[in-house]
Amino acid sequence: MESPFGAVNLPTKLDIRVTTYVLVFLITCFYFVFPSKRQKYSPGVPIAGLRPGESLKHARERFRGEAKQMLLEGYQKNKGKPFYVPSPLGERLMLPPDYVEEIKTKPVGDFDFVGTFFEMFEGQYTTMGDRSTLHPRVAKAQLNHYLGDVLPEVMHEIVEAFEMHLPPCEDWTELRMPEPFVKIVARVTSRMFGGTQLSKNDDWVHSTIKFAEDGFIGAQTIKRVPVILRPLAAKLIPALRRIKIHHRNARAAIFPMLEQRELSAKKPVDFLQWMTDDAKGHEQAKDFLAMIQLKLSFAAIHTSAAAPMQLLYDLCSMPEYVEPLREEISSVLEKHGSFTKAALAELVKLDSIMKESQRFNPLLLSRSFPSPSTQNLSSKYLVTMERIVTCEYRLDDGFIIPKGTQVGVPAQAISMDPDIFPDPEKFDGFRFAKMQQQEDIAGARTQYAASNKESMAFGYGRHACPGRFFAAAEIKMIMAYMLMNYDFHFPQTSTDRPPSLPVETQYLPNQEAVVLLKKRSPEKRWIPFS
Secondary structure (H helix, E strand, O other): OOOOOOOOOOOHHHHHHHHHHHHHHHHHHHHHHHOOOOOOOOOOOOOOOOOOOOHHHHHHHHHHHHHHHHHHHHHHHHHOOOOOEEEOOOOEEOOOHHHHHHHHOOOOOOHHHHHHHHHHHOHHHHHOOOOOHHHHHHHHHHHHOHHHHHHHHHHHHHHHHHHHHOOOOOOOOOEEOHHHHHHHEEEEEHHEEEEHHHOOOHHHHHEEEEEHHHHHHHHHHHHOOOHHHHHHHOOOOOHHHHHHHHHHHHHHHHHHHHHHOOOOOOOOOOOOHHHHHHHHHHHOHHHHHHHHHHHHHHHHHHHHHHHHHHHHHHHHHHHHHHHHHHHHHHHHHHHHHOOOOOHOOHHHHHHHHHHHHHHHOOEEEEOOOOOOOOOHHHHHHHHHEEEEEEOEEEOOOOEEEEEOOOEEOOOHHHHHOOOOOOOOOOOOOHHHHHOOOOOOOHHHHHOOOOOOOOEEEOOHHHOOOOOHHHHHHHHHHHHHHHHHHHEEEEOOOOOOOOOOOOOOOOOOEOOOEEEEEOOHHHOOOOOOOO
């Protein structure tokens, strides 16, 4: 039938391409002609990290690779006072520790801690981040309460994962350890999340690893695209497109488990079951539980894998710590027979060197049990207690924070304060073990999982990472198993510790460094469950 409008000429591929280019050009022009609203600053607060004659635009870009130095400089020059630090998304307001007690109790609606995570990881496009309180509720209550019950299963998975993801190492073997460590931690964490059904599910384990990697790459990629063009760009960025595959794998793994458990009277002791039991309203939907479980893997796996990786580098560069640690582990195992909660608590030297390693190499400059929200991401970051202030706010001393300001506390810079830690630039692996011996210092305040104003790697206050005790136990067991069963050192050609990789407020373990590994002689090894 002939069209009433006469002959219709369908657009050619060239027409569509030209139209698209014109549209993108016009949108880009609009973006630069009508820029977003300018940031408001607190009067009289200095901007740290600026070099003489340097433009703010240049300093913001330099922050991508020099955040640690800029934060430390700002803290040292403005000790006890607020300061701004430039960043690609605008100046962040760093607050001194004296404000911590006040900030931690502020209403979530006024000091939005999830908003910072959405912004950092572009949650709109990566799907990372969630305002649900289900996972923090479960971590605080059931996980911490039943921690001793899950440790034997975790130890089983550590042994199996080491055998699966490391070569035999009967002789000295060169390895790049980041990839094996991530796979080991992914399986171990999945065992706690959902038992062997998750830890032995290759598609699930693969997606828990790649979801975080694709989300990170996707976020960093789309940050470089003008805001108004991001919805279009998101459809073209491979890392963001792969996130749908990870969602599909999560549903395929979790849905059958939930359906089987509905038909069984026996309840497993794992995180998925605890979430199922505690879920309310929309939290009970299978899709919601599957997505939350996947999102939990984001920080749980990569942050917990980074800690032993950094500590392994430290031990290779300072081998004098290896034998004292082995002696402590052997003594504890002789007394307890296995890694119970009580046994792990007695690994004081191992706990101490884990904390000292973290002090020098925080993973991400802000949060280890990991959650989709910023409250649980603070374990290895340079900045903690990050919030977006949603309305102009006057603190108790009269200091005014403008609406829209992103605030935080420079946790890593505080950990380098000589008034808190004497000789802070010196790596002292047993620093915190020695501090525990002092009568005026409570042991809990110096532990790896501690949360206080001198030690805010896991956040502070009501939003401190609720899963930090599991993370500490997991890392201890992995490192203890490695120390008791392997010898390791750097190649003779590279004896220096490999530098960490700075990416804005994230401080990642070196991915290219080579470590030589060899299994210890059979009489020296510790093989549990034999």
